[in-house]
Amino acid sequence: MRWSTANCTISRTMEVLGEKWTFHILREVFVGIRRFDDIRTRADIPRQVLTDRLAALIDRGLLRRVPYRLPGQRERYEYRLTQPGLDLYPVLVAMVQWGDEHLPLDGGPPLISQHRDCGEEITVVLRCAAGHEPTPREVAFRPGPTAQPRIVESAD
Amino acid sequence: MRWSTANCTISRTMEVLGEKWTFHILREVFVGIRRFDDIRTRADIPRQVLTDRLAALIDRGLLRRVPYRLPGQRERYEYRLTQPGLDLYPVLVAMVQWGDEHLPLDGGPPLISQHRDCGEEITVVLRCAAGHEPTPREVAFRPGPTAQPRIVESAD
DNA sequence: TTGGCTGAGTCTGTCAAGCAGACTTATCCT
DNA sequence: AGGATAAGTCTGCTTGACAGACTCAGCCAA
Numbered sequence: 001m002r003w004s005t006a007n008c009t010i011s012r013t014m015e016v017l018g019e020k021w022t023f024h025i026l027r028e029v030f031v032g033i034r035r036f037d038d039i040r041t042r043a044d045i046p047r048q049v050l051t052d053r054l055a056a057l058i059d060r061g062l063l064r065r066v067p068y069r070l071p072g073q074r075e076r077y078e079y080r081l082t083q084p085g086l087d088l089y090p091v092l093v094a095m096v097q098w099g100d101e102h103l104p105l106d107g108g109p110p111l112i113s114q115h116r117d118c119g120e121e122i123t124v125v126l127r128c129a130a131g132h133e134p135t136p137r138e139v140a141f142r143p144g145p146t147a148q149p150r151i152v153e154s155a156d
Numbered sequence: 157m158r159w160s161t162a163n164c165t166i167s168r169t170m171e172v173l174g175e176k177w178t179f180h181i182l183r184e185v186f187v188g189i190r191r192f193d194d195i196r197t198r199a200d201i202p203r204q205v206l207t208d209r210l211a212a213l214i215d216r217g218l219l220r221r222v223p224y225r226l227p228g229q230r231e232r233y234e235y236r237l238t239q240p241g242l243d244l245y246p247v248l249v250a251m252v253q254w255g256d257e258h259l260p261l262d263g264g265p266p267l268i269s270q271h272r273d274c275g276e277e278i279t280v281v282l283r284c285a286a287g288h289e290p291t292p293r294e295v296a297f298r299p300g301p302t303a304q305p306r307i308v309e310s311a312d
Numbered sequence: 313t314t315g316g317c318t319g320a321g322t323c324t325g326t327c328a329a330g331c332a333g334a335c336t337t338a339t340c341c342t
Numbered sequence: 343a344g345g346a347t348a349a350g351t352c353t354g355c356t357t358g359a360c361a362g363a364c365t366c367a368g369c370c371a372a
Binding site for chain 3: 208230
């Protein structure tokens with residue numbers, strides 16, 4: 001394949017999600033842990049790093065700060081998912097699914113995602129526009145409209 | 157929630173996939189780029205880092221080294237996905253899907269995944285065991301069998 | 313009204329990791 | 343013998359991760 005990957009979607013996505021603690025933070029927020037110290041102590045993230053990552057996630061529009069106030073406390077902020085953040089759900093579920101299969105714990109998974117309405121467990125499946133559900137081997141990548149021919153440096 | 161995340165599947169998965177260049181490398185291998193220098197120049201990864209990541213991915217069982225020989229060249233090795241590696245396909249597709257939606261390029265995506273048999277585009281969908289296809293908001297996490305009560309340090 | 317508590321940070325110094333650029337190695341071809 | 347090539351290793355600089363201490367704002371109780 002003679003296509004550049006300079007503008008690849010994976011690269012652009014990893015710009016936003018690619019740093020070490022990002023998914024840990026998103027996991028916490030997804031399960032309902034929204035406050036700085038709760039996230040920090042549960043995920044065991046260094047303060048500085050958490051500060052930086054939260055700022056980046058807000059900057060990128062995946063989280064937003066929402067004021068809250070505990071009785072007898074001053075107003076503080078908690079972190080909630082925006083719609084773009086919520087849309088990462090399939091990524092999280094796919095990762096958990098992979099981890100539960102390939103890095104299993106004795107006794108079963110520590111965390112299960114379920115359909116709120118019926119309580120049944122949730123998985124991700126691959127599906128093509130024609131309704132088939134291919135296995136990974138039945139899938140291929142092809143260049144899209146904005147694929148760029150790769151620039152090969154000429155010898156000089 | 158008073159559950160520890162010390163053994164969370166996301167943590168265990170990120171141990172394997174969480175470093176900066178890992179997904180870039182997997183992307184290359186998924187699209188059929190399997191050789192050291194091809195991966196390095198296309199993804200623009202420092203040599204040292206690529207060496208380290210490939211070794212880690214082999215160590216974790218996501219890639220394997222396969223000997224090959226170009227005409228008039230000595231035998232070398234290329235890197236191919238193992239079954240656990242191939243099983244990451246839904247994660248990659250979910251990430252690409254998210255990126256194409258939330259970090260779009262003018263003119264459309266640079267890379268499209270398609271069903272090999274029918275050529276139709278592939279997406280991931282969330283589905284529960286009862287056959288529903290919930291949106292992210294209709295989904296919840298709950299502790300599984302190996303969830304551990306969180307240890308809260310007592311003040312002393 | 314002073315002093316302490318709490319959540320959410322910032323500051324500082326150390327140490328590991330990322331990275332670029334040069335060098336190495338093994339094999340093949342001419 | 344000399345050159346080409348793929349796949350590395352080596353060296354040194356720079357950036358980021360991290361722990362531990364410090365800060366800051368508002369609230370409360372004495």
